[in-house]
Amino acid sequence: MPVEEFVAGWISGALGLVLGHPFDTVKVRLQTQTTYRGIIDCMVKTYRHESLLGFFKGMSFPIASIAVVNSVLFGVYSNTLLALTATSHQERWAQPPSYTQVFIAGCTGGFVQVYCLAPFDLIKVRLQNQTEPRARPGSPPPRYRGPVHCAASICQEEGPRGLFRGAWALTLRDTPTLGIYFVTYEWLCRQSTPDGQNPSSATVLVAGGFAGITSWAVATPLDVIKSRMQMAGPKHRVYRGVLDCMARSARQEGLGVFFRGLTINSARAFPVNAVTFLSYEYLLRWWG
Numbered sequence: 001m002p003v004e005e006f007v008a009g010w011i012s013g014a015l016g017l018v019l020g021h022p023f024d025t026v027k028v029r030l031q032t033q034t035t036y037r038g039i040i041d042c043m044v045k046t047y048r049h050e051s052l053l054g055f056f057k058g059m060s061f062p063i064a065s066i067a068v069v070n071s072v073l074f075g076v077y078s079n080t081l082l083a084l085t086a087t088s089h090q091e092r093w094a095q096p097p098s099y100t101q102v103f104i105a106g107c108t109g110g111f112v113q114v115y116c117l118a119p120f121d122l123i124k125v126r127l128q129n130q131t132e133p134r135a136r137p138g139s140p141p142p143r144y145r146g147p148v149h150c151a152a153s154i155c156q157e158e159g160p161r162g163l164f165r166g167a168w169a170l171t172l173r174d175t176p177t178l179g180i181y182f183v184t185y186e187w188l189c190r191q192s193t194p195d196g197q198n199p200s201s202a203t204v205l206v207a208g209g210f211a212g213i214t215s216w217a218v219a220t221p222l223d224v225i226k227s228r229m230q231m232a233g234p235k236h237r238v239y240r241g242v243l244d245c246m247a248r249s250a251r252q253e254g255l256g257v258f259f260r261g262l263t264i265n266s267a268r269a270f271p272v273n274a275v276t277f278l279s280y281e282y283l284l285r286w287w288g
C-alpha cells in the first residue's frame with residue numbers, strides 16, 4: 001500500500017485548514033445560533049467581542065487531527081482506486097479511471113474518514129460555539145478551557161459515546177459528497193488537459209476549488225443537521241435522531257434553515273480545496 005498518498009493528504013489538508021478556519025467559525029455560529037443577522041454581523045460581533053483570535057477558536061485540534069483525517073481520506077481514496085484500476089497515482093493521468101470508479105473510491109474514502117473525523121469535529125464545533133472572550137480576571141470562565149478539557153468534560157458528562165454525537169449525520173453528509181468531490185475534480189481536470197498529460201497548476205487550483213464548492217453545496221443541509229446534533233447535549237435541545245432534527249428545524253425555522261452557512265461554506269471551500277489539491281498533486285509528483 002503506497003504511503004505517500006497518506007503523507008501528501010496530511011500536509012495538503014493542514015495548509016487548506018489554516019486558510020479556511022476563520023470562515024468555518026463564522027459558518028458554525030450561523031448554523032447553530034440565532035443571534036446573528038448574517039455573515040457580516042457575525043464577523044463584526046466576533047471581532048468586537050473576541051478580537052481576531054475569536055476566528056481561530058478550536059483550530060489547534062483540527063490541525064492535529066487533519067494528520068489523521070485528510071491522510072485517511074486521500075490515502076483510502078487513492079488506494080481504493082489502485083485496487084479498482086491497478087494504476088498508481090503517477091500513471092493515473094495517462095490511464096484515467098472511469099467516473100464510476102472515482103465515485104466509488106471517493107465514497108469509500110469519505111465513509112472511512114468519518115470515524116476519525118467525528119470526535120475531532122465535535123470538539124471543534126463545541127469550542128467554536130463558545131462566544132465568551134478570552135478569560136479575564138473576574139469574568140466567568142468559558143465552559144470548556146480547551147480541546148483536552150472539552151473532550152474530558154464530554155466523556156464525563158455524556159459518556160465516551162458522547163464524542164460520537166452527530167456521527168451518523170456526518171456519515172450521511174460525507175459518504176456521497178466525497179464521491180462528488182473527487183468526480184468534480186477529475187472531470188474539470190480532464191476537460192482542460194490534453195489526453196495523457198498532467199493538469200497544469202492553474203487547472204488543479206480551479207478544479208480543486210470548484211470540487212470544494214460543489215461538494216459543500218450538496219453537503220450543506222446535512223452539515224446544518226450534523227452541527228445541531230453535535231451541539232445537542234445536557235444544555236441544548238436534544239433530538240431523537242437525524243430525521244427528528246430535520247423535521248424540528250424545518251418546522252421551527254422554515255426550509256431555509258437547510259441552507260444556512262451555504263454562502264460562507266462556498267467562500268471557504270474554494271481557497272481551501274484549491275490549496276489542498278495543488279499541494280497534494282505537487283507533493284506526489286515531487287516524490288514520484
Ligand SMILES: CN(C)C(=N)NCCC[C@H](N)C(=O)O
Nearest residue numbers: 174177181215216219269272
Ligand atoms: C463536502 N465535504 C465534506 C468535503 N468536501 N470534504 C472534503 C474536505 C476537504 C477540506 N478539508 C474542506 O474542509 O473543505
